[in-house]
Amino acid sequence: MLEIRDLHATVEGKEILRGIDLAVKVGEVHAIMGPNGSGKSTLAQVLAGHPAYVVTKGEVLYQGKNLLELQPEERAQRGIFLAFQYPVEIPGVSNSYFLKAALNAVRKAQGLEELDAIDFLELVKDKVKLVELPEALLHRPVNEGFSGGEKKRNEIFQLAVLEPRLAILDETDSGLDIDALRIVSQGVNRLRRPGNSVLVVTHYQRLLNYIVPDCVHVLVNGRIVRSGSKELALELEEKGYDGIADEGDETVAEAAQGEARVV
Amino acid sequence: MRQGQDAMDDATNASSIPVMMDDRDGSSDDVIEDRVQQEYQWGWSTEIEADLAPKGLNENIVRFISEKKGEPEFMLQWRLKAYRHWLTMREPSWANVKYPPIDYQDAYYYAAPKKKAELQSLDEVDPELIRTFDKLGIPLEEQKVLAGVAVDAVFDSVSVATTFKSKLAEMGVVFGSFSEAVHNHPDLIRKYLGTVVPYTDNFFAALNSAVFSDGSFCYVPKGVRCPMELSTYFRINAQNTGQFERTLIVADEGAYVSYLEGCTAPMRDENQLHAAVVELVAMDNAEIKYSTVQNWYPGDKDGKGGIYNFVTKRGACRGVNSKISWTQVETGSAITWKYPGCILQGDNSVGEFYSVALTNNWQQADTGTKMIHLGKNTRSTIVSKGISAGQGQNTYRGLVQMMKGATNARNFTQCDSMLIGDKCGAHTFPYIEVRNSTAQAEHEASTSKIGEDQIFYCKQRGIGLEDAVSMIVNGFCKEVFRELPMEFAVEAQKLLGVSLEGSVG
Ligand SMILES: Nc1ncnc2c1ncn2[C@@H]1O[C@H](COP(=O)(O)OP(=O)(O)OP(=O)(O)O)[C@@H](O)[C@H]1O
Ligand SMILES: [Mg+2]
Numbered sequence: 001m002l003e004i005r006d007l008h009a010t011v012e013g014k015e016i017l018r019g020i021d022l023a024v025k026v027g028e029v030h031a032i033m034g035p036n037g038s039g040k041s042t043l044a045q046v047l048a049g050h051p052a053y054v055v056t057k058g059e060v061l062y063q064g065k066n067l068l069e070l071q072p073e074e075r076a077q078r079g080i081f082l083a084f085q086y087p088v089e090i091p092g093v094s095n096s097y098f099l100k101a102a103l104n105a106v107r108k109a110q111g112l113e114e115l116d117a118i119d120f121l122e123l124v125k126d127k128v129k130l131v132e133l134p135e136a137l138l139h140r141p142v143n144e145g146f147s148g149g150e151k152k153r154n155e156i157f158q159l160a161v162l163e164p165r166l167a168i169l170d171e172t173d174s175g176l177d178i179d180a181l182r183i184v185s186q187g188v189n190r191l192r193r194p195g196n197s198v199l200v201v202t203h204y205q206r207l208l209n210y211i212v213p214d215c216v217h218v219l220v221n222g223r224i225v226r227s228g229s230k231e232l233a234l235e236l237e238e239k240g241y242d243g244i245a246d247e248g249d250e251t252v253a254e255a256a257q258g259e260a261r262v263v
Numbered sequence: 264m265r266q267g268q269d270a271m272d273d274a275t276n277a278s279s280i281p282v283m284m285d286d287r288d289g290s291s292d293d294v295i296e297d298r299v300q301q302e303y304q305w306g307w308s309t310e311i312e313a314d315l316a317p318k319g320l321n322e323n324i325v326r327f328i329s330e331k332k333g334e335p336e337f338m339l340q341w342r343l344k345a346y347r348h349w350l351t352m353r354e355p356s357w358a359n360v361k362y363p364p365i366d367y368q369d370a371y372y373y374a375a376p377k378k379k380a381e382l383q384s385l386d387e388v389d390p391e392l393i394r395t396f397d398k399l400g401i402p403l404e405e406q407k408v409l410a411g412v413a414v415d416a417v418f419d420s421v422s423v424a425t426t427f428k429s430k431l432a433e434m435g436v437v438f439g440s441f442s443e444a445v446h447n448h449p450d451l452i453r454k455y456l457g458t459v460v461p462y463t464d465n466f467f468a469a470l471n472s473a474v475f476s477d478g479s480f481c482y483v484p485k486g487v488r489c490p491m492e493l494s495t496y497f498r499i500n501a502q503n504t505g506q507f508e509r510t511l512i513v514a515d516e517g518a519y520v521s522y523l524e525g526c527t528a529p530m531r532d533e534n535q536l537h538a539a540v541v542e543l544v545a546m547d548n549a550e551i552k553y554s555t556v557q558n559w560y561p562g563d564k565d566g567k568g569g570i571y572n573f574v575t576k577r578g579a580c581r582g583v584n585s586k587i588s589w590t591q592v593e594t595g596s597a598i599t600w601k602y603p604g605c606i607l608q609g610d611n612s613v614g615e616f617y618s619v620a621l622t623n624n625w626q627q628a629d630t631g632t633k634m635i636h637l638g639k640n641t642r643s644t645i646v647s648k649g650i651s652a653g654q655g656q657n658t659y660r661g662l663v664q665m666m667k668g669a670t671n672a673r674n675f676t677q678c679d680s681m682l683i684g685d686k687c688g689a690h691t692f693p694y695i696e697v698r699n700s701t702a703q704a705e706h707e708a709s710t711s712k713i714g715e716d717q718i719f720y721c722k723q724r725g726i727g728l729e730d731a732v733s734m735i736v737n738g739f740c741k742e743v744f745r746e747l748p749m750e751f752a753v754e755a756q757k758l759l760g761v762s763l764e765g766s767v768g
Contacts, residue, residue, distance in 0.1 A: 076725035092738030102724035
């Protein structure tokens with residue numbers, strides 16, 4: 001599904017990603033953990049194609065093709081979905097209008113028929129239930145005045161409607177109350193299909209109790225310093241990033257001292 | 264986009280009305296060129312039927328226009344007074360716009376399209392006009408007429424098609440061309456003409472009063488709610504012909520009318536002056552809603568050509584509880600100079616101004632409103648959305664005046680600007696004068712850049728750049744579009760999309 005090789009990326013001239021290697025197979029769920037500022041969101045943005053992030057080296061293959069040469073909307077149309085850490089507000093554009101435009105843009109690009117208002121409403125009704133999104137949010141402008149938790153839930157609602165092949169969740173769990181966390185995770189789980197993959201960025205092992213990963217990676221200072229099974233998340237929770245660093249990997253130690261703080 | 268096509272059409276048009284061709288047209292068609300020279304030598308004194316006054320402006324031209332239209336003496340005298348007053352005036356220079364000096368003697372002041380046989384149906388309207396509407400998704404005859412809109416299509420200053428007139432006449436509504444009204448209802452014209460915008464008002468209003476060729480007139484009698492949206496399309500067709508439309512709308516006691524004015528113009532090389540005057544009068548308990556979508560030719564990407572749109576629009580809320588509401592979407596013209604205002608004279612009267620002004624490439628807009636509160640408990644609302652892209656300059660200029668008698672008057676002004684790119688500009692000049700201590704004016708303003716993050720968010724969901732920009736800008740303008748009649752709102756949204764093409768990327 002996704003193969004990242006020696007990926008380097010800068011933002012405003014500053015190198016943030018310093019050689020990432022990562023492979024996510026079809027149907028797998030991978031978790032990325034790591035201290036604040038280590039580059040997790042940067043990686044997510046690079047994959048989605050944000051213009052502020054410049055790839056300086058390396059390559060990314062998505063479904064066997066060069067991802068980096070595609071426009072952000074082309075990536076989305078081919079099934080990449082990013083649930084943003086900080087979802088953006090679009091005043092005056094209703095949430096449902098926006099989503100219908102998005103869904104139809106994706107469908108059109110995939111050669112599917114566009115949905116009319118009635119079919120769309122039908123579809124939305126189901127998905128609203130799935131993530132228990134208050135219906136009023138459908139008719140309000142995109143994310144405008146939404147609470148932090150509502151914004152996150154709205155991201156998962158969009159994910160549910162767009163049904164991507166590769167979902168990247170950037171700290172979707174932060175700011176959610178316990179119930180919301182369960183609901184959102186259930187939402188994600190229900191969309192797990194053999195053909196779909198998920199990349200979850202999180203600080204908390206708790207989320208991984210709900211969305212169980214096949215693989216956990218620790219990103220420190222722009223590099224993946226350790227990868228392992230879901231138990232790695234538990235270990236991290238116990239020892240912190242410093243603790244992981246203590247286990248002999250010098251780069252980690254350096255990096256952790258420079259940038260990491262335990263969360 | 265359609266430059267080549269238009270140039271050809273112009274050449275064809277010109278051959279049927281030879282004098283209208285100007286030697287600066289740049290047409291390579293020697294035959295036509297020759298004919299132009301010939302016709303030009305003959306001049307109008309021997310060829311008065313050419314339906315085109317010679318270039319320049321003097322009393323004779325004013326008389327020519329009035330005579331051409333078979334006007335009663337009072338009209339001629341009014342025009343002449345206006346002309347003489349104009350001679351004493353200077354072109355205003357306070358607006359935040361730049362353009363080379365206009366040579367008023369180097370323009371034509373009267374041109375009528377060659378009369379064809381009477382039009383039997385709207386199918387006979389210029390196909391070029393229809394094509395322009397098609398591009399915006401609004402076939403004139405189908406969408407407007409079928410939607411119950413009476414269409415009074417005006418181009419080249421003379422009305423060529425009017426529908427639904429008989430239905431309106433049954434209700435006592437007078438709606439048609441201004442010239443017709445001068446003949447059929449001189450009493451109404453005499454009573455109201457120039458009472459809201461006197462010819463002394465400003466330089467362009469004086470010029471218009473002297474030489475206006477046609478426009479629309481509407482009178483809605485006491486207690487009548489006009490059952491359909493009245494609509495007029497304007498179009499500038501004759502090259503280098505200043506356009507001077509005049510519109511007068513009167514809603515008598517308890518009457519209601521909604522009027523739509525839409526403008527499109529084909530590609531032009533020459534700057535063209537457009538100085539219209541619109542007067543609205545609302546008596547006791549009457550309401551007038553006036554909506555405009557203005558899309559005159561804005562000039563090319565390098566700022567060449569384009570219409571100068573210097574318009575005076577004003578409404579008088581004369582009666583108690585009367586209401587006048589202006590909604591405008593300004594996307595066209597090289598330069599827009601326009602301040603639709605309300606004189607809130609009747610107690611409890613209400614004035615509203617909702618505006619979207621978009622400037623792209625080298626367009627300049629200096630627009631806003633004037634709300635003059637005279638009566639008690641008068642209220643006004645101003646919502647202005649300015650969008651600047653390319654090298655566009657967008658200025659909001661608003662005057663809110665609360666006079667001595669305006670006890671408990673209220674104004675709310677909201678003025679938002681959006682910048683697309685970093686070579687454009689937005690400027691806000693609110694003037695507030697309060698002379699009654701119980702009156703209050705409130706002003707809010709904001710300026711934002713279209714967010715890279717907003718665009719990226721849309722793209723990440725699969726929406727392409729142009730659709731994303733159009734969506735974000737339309738969202739920004741939502742409060743104004745909400746005020747437009749439904750089908751007009753759709754048209755306006757498309758127009759914003761079309762006008763912004765290529766502005767980001
Ligand atoms: N647009 C930007 N402009 C400037 N610096 C940026 C930008 N985006 C990211 N950075 C910097 O890059 C580094 C990595 O940021 P990133 O958001 O990827 O961290 P993160 O791992 O997601 O952290 P967190 O856990 O706090 O979300 C930080 O030092 C951040 O300040
Ligand atoms: Mg982050």
